[in-house]
Amino acid sequence: MAGPEPAEVLDELFRRAPLTVAIDPARRARPAPLPGLSGVSVLVAEVGRSILAAVAEGAWPRLKACAAHECRWVYYDRSPAGRSRWCTMSICGSRAKMRAYRRRARPA
Numbered sequence: 001m002a003g004p005e006p007a008e009v010l011d012e013l014f015r016r017a018p019l020t021v022a023i024d025p026a027r028r029a030r031p032a033p034l035p036g037l038s039g040v041s042v043l044v045a046e047v048g049r050s051i052l053a054a055v056a057e058g059a060w061p062r063l064k065a066c067a068a069h070e071c072r073w074v075y076y077d078r079s080p081a082g083r084s085r086w087c088t089m090s091i092c093g094s095r096a097k098m099r100a101y102r103r104r105a106r107p108a
């Protein structure tokens, strides 16, 4: 039996840590955690605020989780085409390529 989809889990988390609009002294509007939140809810709201900022800046599609299951580090994809799969080619990328090479080289 499959668990909830990651999007459903995030949706539920962000529903418990809502954002509001805050106006700073320079009269700039920005998303901010709802007053009265505390603990983990503030952290979740700040993550939500960072996601909104990344979407607004067009950076969201390039924020990725490393494809290496033992890593899963979140990184910013700086490759020209935006198709990188690993956080670093020198560590996770070369490990994956070495594993694929060994699989291919293994006698049947």
Ligand SMILES: [Zn+2]
Binding pocket: 066, 067, 068, 071, 072, 073, 086, 087, 088, 092
């Ligand atoms: Zn990695």
